[in-house]
Amino acid sequence: MKKIISYCIHCGVEYYYQASGWHPPKNNDPKYCPDCKDSIMDTLSKIPVKFDRRLVETDDLTKEQALEILKKYDEELKGKREDGIIVGTRVLASLVNQKTGEQSIDRIFNYNGNEYYIHYWESEPDNYEIKKKVRWDILNNKEV
Ligand SMILES: [Zn+2]
DSSP states (O other), X not given: XXXXXXXOTTTOOEEEEEEESSSOOTTOOSSSOHHHHHHHHHHHTTSOOOEEEEEEEOOSSOXXXXXXXXXXXXXXXXXXXXXXXOOOOOOOOOOBOTTTOOXXXXXXXXXXXXXXXXXXXXXXXXXXXXXXXXXXXTTTTEEO
């Protein structure tokens, strides 16, 4: 656990901010003291959230196209690129079939400016799921 002494950017009070570890205190925030953060959260709770980003089913890509994109992406990860930048990937927890020990394939990748998610089992190659992250209008329950 890492605790940092911070100074509230609103009221100037000195307080501890828990930067890592389990069970952070209520209203843990690197910029605002617990009292100011409480006021902020109370005010924000009165304003409904109108938009968010969520995964929706898409037919933008076939499974073969998605796997080809991931193959190229993984090849880039095998070493440094010409510009010297090391690229990384996001790791997702996979599901495990308790009877066979098989792990599902779950990956997130970016393509043409969109974020996609693919899920499938190697033992069921025709049964797969591809989703795209979109901006969602919560009040009207639709993609925007
Ligand atoms: Zn404060």
